[in-house]
Amino acid sequence: xxxxxxxxxxxxxxxxxxxxxxxxxxxxxxxxxxxxxxxxxxxxxxxxxxxxxxxxxxxxxxxxxxxxxxxxxxxxxxxxxxxxxxxxxxxxxxxxxxxx
Numbered sequence: 001x002x003x004x005x006x007x008x009x010x011x012x013x014x015x016x017x018x019x020x021x022x023x024x025x026x027x028x029x030x031x032x033x034x035x036x037x038x039x040x041x042x043x044x045x046x047x048x049x050x051x052x053x054x055x056x057x058x059x060x061x062x063x064x065x066x067x068x069x070x071x072x073x074x075x076x077x078x079x080x081x082x083x084x085x086x087x088x089x090x091x092x093x094x095x096x097x098x099x100x
Contacts, residue, residue: 005071005090006035007057008048015061016048018070018079025070026062027079028053028090034074041077055091 005028008016017024029035035050051057058067069085 002092004031005029005053005069006032006050007053008035008039008045009051010047011049013061015057016045018072020070020080020084023068025068025084026053026058027072028069028085029072029074034072037074038072038077038079042079053090058087 007026007028010016016027018027019025029038029050032050039045039048067087069087069090070080071082071085072079073082
């Protein structure tokens, strides 16, 4: 089963992005608990709610953009502490079931 990452979404559907070295990236967290930790230390995130990250969500919100992701390290209050991830890292291709 694939890992589920989380994003922060506003009521209007906007997804939180962060500027990392001059490039926008979708901020993602390892789980809902990590998102809540970041929200506790960043009061400006009050307008966002955690949501599971899906390929469909990204395609709907960023239809014409080549997106990148940034896995936020929730142990640090700075939202720019973490590491970049590619779409292939976040949405690995499903493994084909072996023929029976």
